[in-house]
Ligand SMILES: Nc1ncnc2c1ncn2[C@@H]1O[C@H](COP(=O)(O)OP(=O)(O)OP(=O)(O)O)[C@@H](O)[C@H]1O
């Protein structure tokens with residue numbers, strides 16, 4: 293052992309002697325040139341090339357570093373024996389990462405590459421506007437020289453895309469709102485956000501399964517349709533109008549859409565927006581992969597502008613047909629009027645040049661009265677899909693029974709099922725009403741079903757009685773309308789009516805005399 297240490301010491305001594313000899317014999321310039329030459333020779337014979345991705349690029353955080361870290365976390369979790377764990381703010385998911393100076397092989401398009409995570413101590417604090425971390429972190433990517441041109445660009449793009457997907461999955465959705473009278477926060481953002489944790493999904497949504505499948509397919513096609521939209525020259529956006537009575541699941545559907553696609557929601561409170569330019573600014577500050585929602589659009593602002601007499605000096609309630617209201621992008625005249633937005637502004641918001649300042653966005657409008665909306669707002673391209681959320685149907689009822697009571701169709705008594713099917717359409721009950729009944733009795737499933745059936749029967753009976761009187765009233769109304777119409781259409785009849793009135797008046801006058 294002593295001999296071993298002795299020989300090691302003598303080797304080190306020789307090396308130190310050589311180094312000092314090199315220093316004495318060769319000037320620094322020559323030493324540098326020699327090293328460069330060695331490097332070149334080494335590179336010629338080395339079949340790999342290396343790429344360093346440092347955590348901090350100058351003073352900015354390198355986005356690629358974070359993306360690589362996230363990307364590698366997806367494969368590391370399965371294979372690594374020592375991993376670093378992180379949990380982002382707002383996230384309910386823990387991600388795995390490579391520990392310091394660890395390596396990992398990855399394969400892309402049949403090419404194998406090596407990643408190494410390198411952590412070194414920062415030597416001295418250089419001047420910086422913000423404090424730097426004590427450690428210098430970075431990834432080194434090793435690729436065979438012959439594969440470099442084959443994969444490098446597409447591989448890095450793929451990593452960025454994958455990392456974004458992982459980030460979206462890990463982070464909870466965000467729900468944004470603008471309801472602060474147009475004020476901006478400290479960073480100049482007009483939107484406030486909270487984590488979006490609505491549990492509604494398409495699985496729990498009670499509606500006709502065929503309609504549900506159609507919507508889901510449409511959403512998936514939209515989300516995967518980047519090349520389609522590019523090819524056809526259309527802005528990558530889609531509009532949905534959800535209409536129907538209160539409590540039929542319009543808001544639940546929006547939440548299900550966001551959870552299905554992993555998008556954020558921007559809930560636009562139209563009454564808080566003062567003018568068209570504010571509306572544009574709000575739109576500019578929305579991110580891609582988001583759903584922009586205007587709930588109860590008929591109540592937010594008067595947009596039923598087609599009726600006579602609504603066109604007055606105020607910009608609210610004026611017609612899209614009104615040339616003044618159509619002029620100029622962004623509503624033009626609407627901005628000057630002061631604190632009101634116009635239909636034109638809203639149309640530009642959903643369909644104009646500004647609507648494509650981001651991409652992959654879905655506009656959803658909800659209303660209880662689709663007939664009150666201006667057709668210009670509803671045309672294809674603005675609202676591509678009109679979804680009627682109806683009263684609870686039999687297939688929807690089966691979904692609610694499963695959600696709230698855990699009942700599969702086969703577990704229910706056939707007779708009860710048949711009775712439910714018979715009365716459900718006539719009862720015209722909303723899924724919200726039925727949910728309340730089921731929640732009330734969820735501890736006693738049999739009681740819940742029986743009470744529901746009774747409530748449905750009672751309601752159906754009331755409806756059928758009410759329906760008759762309504763029908764009678766409607767018939768009377770129609771008759772009166774017909775009479776008025778006839779009077780207007782046949783001047784003779786009208787004249788006769790007028791003549792008789794005049795005659796009566798004359799007689800009256802004579803009597804008084
Ligand atoms: N189709 C449905 N599927 C499942 N649950 C529903 C459905 N419709 C309503 N609900 C239940 O009723 C509640 C109210 O529904 P929601 O807020 O989605 O109705 P809405 O159509 O948006 O009503 P409004 O027009 O008043 O805004 C929800 O919390 C949900 O539990």
Ligand SMILES: [Mg+2]
Pocket residue numbers: 542543544587658
């Ligand atoms: Mg709603």
